Amino acid sequence: MSDNIDVKIIDTSKHDDIKHRTKVKDTEYKEGKIYIRSINGIFTAIRQKLNWILMLGFFLLPWIPYGDRQAVIFDLAEQKFHIFGLIIWPQDLVLLAALLMISAYGLFLVTTFIGRVWCGFTCPQTIWTFIFVWVEEKVEGKFNKRKKLDQQPNTWTKIWKKGLKHSIWLVISLITSLTFLAFFVPVKELYIDFFTLNASGLIYFWTLFFTFCTYGNAGWMREIMCLHMCPYARFQSAMFDKDTFSVAYDAQRGESRGPRSRKKNPKELGLGDCIDCNLCVQVCPTGIDIRDGLQYECINCGACIDACDDVMEKMGYEKKLISYTTENQLEGKKTHIIRGKLVGYGSVLAIMSIVFVYFLMAIQPLKLDIIRDRNQLYRISSEGLIENVYTLKVLNKTEEDLNYKLSFSGLDEFEWLGVNEIFVKAGEVYTLPMSISADPYNLKKKLVNVTFTVEASLDNGEKVIVKEDTKFFNEI
Ligand code: SF4
Ligand code: SF4
Structure with missing residues (x-):
């Protein structure tokens, strides 16, 4: 069974002064x-x-x-x-x-x-x-x-x-x-x-x-x-549940409400502590009467608590007729915090x-993306070498222009075809088409895991190195 509190209106029609209160609530607010x-x-x-x-x-x-x-x-x-x-x-x-x-x-x-x-x-x-x-x-x-x-x-x-x-x-x-x-x-x-x-x-x-x-x-x-x-x-x-603290009116203590002289004992008059001054309604930014019970319009701002505490003080009554409290507390039960x-x-x-902290720490000042040639897994050059074509995208995520050095690993012998040092402006992406070629006699597998590395030195002396894995295809 759910222990959520349904937003509800407390039926206070048993109280004698309901007529007056309804009039104020409906017509004025x-x-x-x-x-x-x-x-x-x-x-x-x-x-x-x-x-x-x-x-x-x-x-x-x-x-x-x-x-x-x-x-x-x-x-x-x-x-x-x-x-x-x-x-x-x-x-x-x-x-x-x-x-x-x-x-x-x-x-x-x-x-x-x-x-x-x-x-x-x-x-x-x-x-x-x-x-x-x-x-x-x-x-x-x-x-x-x-x-x-x-x-x-x-x-x-x-x-x-x-x-x-x-x-x-x-x-x-x-x-x-x-x-x-x-x-x-x-x-x-x-x-x-x-x-x-x-x-x-x-x-x-x-x-x-x-x-x-x-x-x-x-x-x-x-x-x-x-x-x-x-x-x-x-x-x-x-x-919400019965242990949620929210602004609430203590109806048991406040009712029956009604005006009275400060000198009179409310108990002798058959009254509770609420003097029905309506101050709690007048200060409410959403115009509700918290004495009607927990309402979804209440934004828990506490203005009615301030107003009522002031009234209670002036009347010489105990404060907190309206307070941040829980439904369990109002029913005289224990409030469960945990x-x-x-x-x-x-x-x-x-x-x-x-x-969040992990991803924050993992943010690198540069990013390397490798895109393989989608049309051809590999090609054979006129010298009979196996060639794989890649497009390297280097994103400079810093605010300084930087020189980047690119390198490759994973094959015993290979040739880098293209430039391997690039200059990338702050915040820009450099697209570098290049290829790696290798002698098929040195390749033992059809598919080899290889790695591209890009490194740069920042102005503050910090060295940034990013590695990205990809594949090298062979004709076997
Ligand atoms: S807490 Fe704020 S919004 Fe809720 S009844 Fe009191 S004054 Fe109105
Ligand atoms: S401010 Fe307090 S005493 Fe005045 S009407 Fe509201 S609950 Fe009653």
Whole structure:
């Protein structure tokens, strides 16, 4: 039997105040625009700090130089990714595949352990939404003022406030878009060409495209992306179990909810600890009421915990009426930290990380490919020698022009027909057609395993040697 938690609504109809709560939930928050109320607290502070770090990383990374280029750039035209000193070629794409698997299993592991914290704390959609809400609050005022402003007829005050807000949103979106493109196009060139109107049509197209994506997603779509478009929201419940930490309301402690005086003992009034202030709903970026139970819309951001802890403190009650907890804990049972699913995800993550490091260490600064003549296994020369034709492709994966020395082994006596020293420019492929000939009297087998070797000395004195095996065919 599966121990996954089904996303569900807790039936709280037994509580007297349900009418009032339903009214608030349906009319103010569920239908139409959500006016997020800002809040301070430990989880908000953690999220803000994390968001600062991620934002600085995103906006500054393209400006960090490495040698005579950008430290991080995905050069699509040249088909290579530069990440500081590391160059990833299409031949090394297994690395990216391993990285994607590491990210996926990392996400599964974290989600199984602590729910959708990725969504609440690090997802770009959440980060940009909070930035846009922050701008909205600075220009239009707190959530109740913003709501009032939206309900007002169009006055000059409303028009300039709306105009200013949307202009700032568009500027942020444009900078975001240019920063994103700067991971693919050299950043200085991009900015200069863009603002001097010398960029290509493609650059203008993608800049505008990503500008409007950012503006639309963070300004207009916001929680709609999380609620209706994000696939992760849909399959996360497959990772949840009764030991997954997620934001939850302690209904046993909170119900029956209702307003009361701070001086009164709630027990005497037949009330639980929830004063039904709705602050947890007002701060929720997805507009849900966590008191309705675990819902797939919840992004585990902890804003409702901050709001409720604040209320509990003011009321003189114990905090954590809403907290990161597990279903087992809420039922008074033991929470199991180490469990099969977690160990499974952790093991795959560890294996993939080892595979990634292995491939990373195995990256060679040069690559040798050998292509045999497909039309003829061998030919016999006018002198009666057996000749095998090969095409050697030497890829210089470094950022320096290099001389390469080629050699051959596997036959006792042979003749190399063609050049065996080549000069290959940085990042280029040298195609060398050549052949090996041998006297058939010295060949004892029809098929001989042979090896080509290519070697070069790098500027730093390091010697690189790559060997590649192939076959030599004989007429026997
Ligand atoms: S219910 Fe709480 S944790 Fe979930 S999204 Fe809303 S504020 Fe964030
Ligand atoms: S913030 Fe706390 S006390 Fe207020 S409604 Fe939410 S759960 Fe109840």
